[in-house]
Amino acid sequence: MIQLQFDFDLLLPVLYQGALVTLALILVSAPFGFLNGIAIALGRVYGNRFVSKLCHGYVLFFKGCPLLLLLFIIYFGLPSVGITFTAFTSAVIGFILCNGAYNSEYIRGGIQSVSRGQMTAALSLGMSGMQAIRSIILPQALRKSLPGLANEFIYLIKYSSLAYMITVIEITGAGKIFAAKYFAFFEVFIIIGIFYLALVTIAGQVIARIEKKIAIPGFGGV
Amino acid sequence: MVMHEMTDSEIILRVEDIHKCYGETEVLNGVSFNVRCGETKVFIGPSGTGKSTLLRCINQLTVPDSGSIWLNDEEVTHSGPLINQFRQKIGMVFQNFNLFDHLTAVGNVEIALIRVKGMNKADARKKALLELSQVGLLDKANAYPAELSGGQAQRLSIARALAMDPEVILFDEPTSSLDPELTREVLEVMRRLARAGMTMLVVTHEMGFALSVANEILFMEHGKIVEQGSPSDIQTSPAFARTRQFLGTFHDD
Numbered sequence: 001m002i003q004l005q006f007d008f009d010l011l012l013p014v015l016y017q018g019a020l021v022t023l024a025l026i027l028v029s030a031p032f033g034f035l036n037g038i039a040i041a042l043g044r045v046y047g048n049r050f051v052s053k054l055c056h057g058y059v060l061f062f063k064g065c066p067l068l069l070l071l072f073i074i075y076f077g078l079p080s081v082g083i084t085f086t087a088f089t090s091a092v093i094g095f096i097l098c099n100g101a102y103n104s105e106y107i108r109g110g111i112q113s114v115s116r117g118q119m120t121a122a123l124s125l126g127m128s129g130m131q132a133i134r135s136i137i138l139p140q141a142l143r144k145s146l147p148g149l150a151n152e153f154i155y156l157i158k159y160s161s162l163a164y165m166i167t168v169i170e171i172t173g174a175g176k177i178f179a180a181k182y183f184a185f186f187e188v189f190i191i192i193g194i195f196y197l198a199l200v201t202i203a204g205q206v207i208a209r210i211e212k213k214i215a216i217p218g219f220g221g222v
Numbered sequence: 223m224v225m226h227e228m229t230d231s232e233i234i235l236r237v238e239d240i241h242k243c244y245g246e247t248e249v250l251n252g253v254s255f256n257v258r259c260g261e262t263k264v265f266i267g268p269s270g271t272g273k274s275t276l277l278r279c280i281n282q283l284t285v286p287d288s289g290s291i292w293l294n295d296e297e298v299t300h301s302g303p304l305i306n307q308f309r310q311k312i313g314m315v316f317q318n319f320n321l322f323d324h325l326t327a328v329g330n331v332e333i334a335l336i337r338v339k340g341m342n343k344a345d346a347r348k349k350a351l352l353e354l355s356q357v358g359l360l361d362k363a364n365a366y367p368a369e370l371s372g373g374q375a376q377r378l379s380i381a382r383a384l385a386m387d388p389e390v391i392l393f394d395e396p397t398s399s400l401d402p403e404l405t406r407e408v409l410e411v412m413r414r415l416a417r418a419g420m421t422m423l424v425v426t427h428e429m430g431f432a433l434s435v436a437n438e439i440l441f442m443e444h445g446k447i448v449e450q451g452s453p454s455d456i457q458t459s460p461a462f463a464r465t466r467q468f469l470g471t472f473h474d475d
Contacts, residue, residue, distance in 0.1 A: 120283055121320035121379075125334035125386060126310035128303075135337050140324045218368020219323050 011178055011188065018174030019195060025088070025160045025170060029095035030153055036096055037103025037149070038142075042133065044104065045111050055104070062101035068162050070094045075166040091163035099156050106148030110141030143214055150207040157199050171195060231259045234421060235390055240279050240289035242272070242445075249275045250286065251445035257390065260419040264432040267442035268468065273425040274317075276442070277392040280423070281312040293389065310338060313383030313391035317398050319375045321367040327354060327378050328363040331385045339386070353381040357411050373404030377411050390421040397428055429469055433457070441465040 043055035062070070075090035085093065114137050122132035142149075164173030171192055179188040235257035242250040249272040257263060265273045278284035280291055282298060282305050291298040298308045322330050331350035335341045341349070354360050357377040367375055376396055383391050393412065397405040409431050416422055416435045426432060432439050433453040440450040441464060449456075449465045456462045 115320075117316060117318060117320035118322065121314075121316065121322070121382075122334075123283060123306075124281060124309055124312075124314040125382070126306045126308075126338045127334060128306050131337050135333055136322055136324075143324065216324050216368075217366045219366065 010182075011184075011191070014174050014178050015171055015188075015191065015195070018169060018171035021088075021163075021168060021174075022160055022170040022172075022199075025091055025095065025163055025168070026157055029092050029099060029160075030156060032092075032096045033099030033103055033152075033156065034149070036100025037107050038138070040100055040104035041107035041111060041141075044108055046129070046133065059101045059104055062098050063105075065098075067094060067098050067159055068165055070098060071162060071166045087163070087167045090166055091160075091168050095156060095160065095163075098159075099152060102152045102155075103149055106145040106152065107141060109148070110143070110145030111137060113144055114140045140219075143216070143219070146207075146211060146214075150204075150211075153207070154200055154203060157203060158196060231261070233257065234259045234294055235280070235423075236290075236292040237276075237280065238290045238292070240276065240286045240291070242275055242279060242284065242286045249445050250279065253289070253442075253445070253447055255440065255447065255450070257421060257423065259389075259421055261437045262416045262422045262424065262435050263438050263440060264436035265423070265425045265440050265442055266427065266429070266432060266465070266468070267448075271442045272445040273442050274394050277314070277394050277423060277425055280392060281309050281314060283314075306338070310334075310386050311389045313386060313388035315376070315379050315383055315391060315393045315396050317395040319367070319372075319379045321370075321375055321379055321382070323367050326364050326366055327359055327370070330367070330378060331382050334382070335385055349385060350381075353385045354378075356384065357381045371404060372400045373407040376400065376404075376408045380408075380411055380415075384415075390423065391415070393422060393424040393426065395425050395427070397426065439465070441468065 040055045040058055043051045044059070045052075047055060071091060071094040074085065074094050075087055078084065078090075118136050118140065119132055122136045123129070127135065160170060161172035163170050164176065167173075169177070175188045175192045179185045233256045237256070238254050240250050240253045241248070251272075253272070253276055255263070265276065267273055275284055279286045279289075280298070282291075282301075286299065289299070293308055293311060296308075298305070298312075301308060322333065325333060328347065328350045331353050332341075332343075332346040335346035335349060336343060339346075351360065351363060354363055357380055359374060359377055359381065362370060362374060362378075367378070370378060380391075380396075396412070397408050400408060405428065409428060412422070412424070412431070413435055424432075424436070433456075436453055438450060439453055439456050440447050441456075441462075442448065443464070449462050451459065451462060456465050
């Protein structure tokens with residue numbers, strides 16, 4: 001049996017504080033990552049040549065750039081050109097940029113799978129392009145891209161731990177510090193693992209509920 | 223078959239010398255005609271002669287290369303962002319319905335009332351339900367498009383167009399994807415509309431409908447109107463040899 005060298009009463013408050021930071025990272029990044037994804041996808045599909053190319057370039061860049069490197073650039077690199085963010089803000093910015101790039105690919109797929117006739121019909125009723133996108137195209141495209149977006153959200157939960165590498169003491173970081181102090185890596189990281197598992201499970205449940213709520217008979221294979 | 227005399231009512235739509243090419247292919251090769259208020263014009267002709275393209279040019283879903291469209295003496299072509307206002311007055315019904323798949327029947331009808339006409343939700347709902355009852359779909363108000371038969375779907379798309387109170391409705395092969403039974407229920411709605419004085423341009427292969435409802439039948443071939451006349455003319459006058467040959471149902475004396 002492993003001899004516990006620490007007191008759970010010491011560990012739990014530390015992990016609790018870290019968990020709050022992790023949740024904050026996720027809950028702030030996800031909505032903006034979602035909106036970012038919509039914007040990039042719309043730019044790619046409906047933008048003029050320049051905007052479309054720009055958005056495509058954005059996606060290529062952030063898909064190609066390792067997230068950790070991106071966080072290093074934002075937190076450690078940008079101050080040398082006079083732009084300084086707190087560690088937490090840097091992490092959130094990195095997550096939004098990266099999450100948005102991936103989200104945009106799912107949303108773009110969703111938009112392109114909406115039949116052309118939907119836009120045609122919307123325009124024929126006198127809607128502007130923007131009204132048609134908002135009222136007709138996006139509600140359908142987002143339903144179709146929900147499974148992909150859900151996946152990306154699950155990834156976000158897990159890669160939020162990278163924030164530790166730029167000094168944000170989220171749960172993994174908090175655990176690491178504690179574990180090093182008491183030399184209790186196994187116990188601490190197992191507990192943290194259970195935390196992530198619980199988080200992902202809850203997220204999965206919520207997503208399933210959303211899917212059910214927005215399901216439409218005969219639409220999107222639901 | 224009684225012909226309505228249309229000569230006195232005013233011209234609401236003018237189509238002048240419309241040309242449209244796709245690459246080398248000339249789809250529309252100088253098409254002109256006038257539409258009087260309350261009139262039903264039916265376009266017939268072989269596939270690929272530009273009938274659907276012509277309808278799409280009228281509300282600028284397809285922009286013609288040259289020529290002009292006038293609605294009540296206002297130019298629809300080259301109207302820039304004003305086109306959205308013209309399109310409210312020019313309803314369109316599509317071969318494959320193009321219903322909004324994520325909205326219920328009543329949602330399909332009211333969405334443009336709310337978003338385009340800026341109606342409040344209660345009024346839009348009331349008007350949408352009224353339009354649904356006009357096409358016999360009140361009991362399907364909360365059904366989604368996927369839950370409707372083809373005939374119901376097409377009647378819904380007619381209700382959606384009607385809700386905008388258009389001055390003219392374009393029907394682009396409205397029954398081509400329906401079986402004969404469903405076709406009948408859609409044509410019945412269209413027949414009622416025509417009788418009620420709606421101005422309609424119809425591309426169709428339903429000759430029974432054309433002969434009984436149209437004020438004028440226009441036969442198109444190779445991007446041009448080749449022959450045009452009243453249903454009775456087409457059935458009797460020697461000038462309509464090509465149309466009758468196409469229809470294959472009437473014999474020259």
